[in-house]
Amino acid sequence: MASDPTRRLILLRHAKSDWPDMPDRDRPLAKRGRRDAPRIGRWLREQGYQPDVVVVSAATRTRQTWDLVAPELGGSPAVHFEPRAYAASALSLLYLVQELPDRYHTALLIAHNPGLSDLATSLAAPPETAPAPPDIAPAAGNGPRPALSLPTAAVAVFEFPGDWPSLTPGHARLTNLTTPADL
Secondary structure: OOOOOEEEEEEEEOOOEOOOOOOHHHOOEOHHHHHHHHHHHHHHHHOOOOOOEEEEEOOHHHHHHHHHHHHHHOOOOEEEEEHHHOOOOHHHHHHHHHOOOOOOOEEEEEEOOOHHHHHHHHHHOOOOOOOOOOOOOOOOOOOOOOOOOOOOOOEEEEEEEOOHHHOOOOOOEEEEEEOHHHO
16 A cells, blocks of 8 residues: 555535625524535535545534435545634635645535635645646646635645645645535
8 A cells, every 4th residue: 555645525515695684603504505505515416526534614504415415425424523624724724724634535624705715725725837627727838827716615635645644735736626506
């Protein structure tokens, strides 16, 4: 067995939330979110993206997103509801991922923007010699790839060699990106 296994990180922005008069952390999913989350779960299963571990922001809408994705995925990954993932920056989310135990090879992180889109953009920034995945438009010229924007219930899938602590900006390969509108 290789000492440098490939890891997979799946970033999922929570599904569309409602805007009732309540604290942001307590906002539930909207009707569209309750429809989109299971569709994304089915897509993850169909693509073979079965996580070993799931890290979910402790906010209501992220927990509800997971509750609707989980039955579609099948399997029984370890699930951690993480208060630090709520309203976290890209760097804070990266630190959460870097803390994952070595026994996990595929992680699903369900969190919020702007931190999640910023993390996706940071991870996907390819070294100058790395080709863009075929389904992702390359940046014009030799500059960095444009920012990735993850709308609600969007998924970005990254792969990288090494262990979780070795994940750093610009050293993961974006292998898939989808939204409920794509399905």
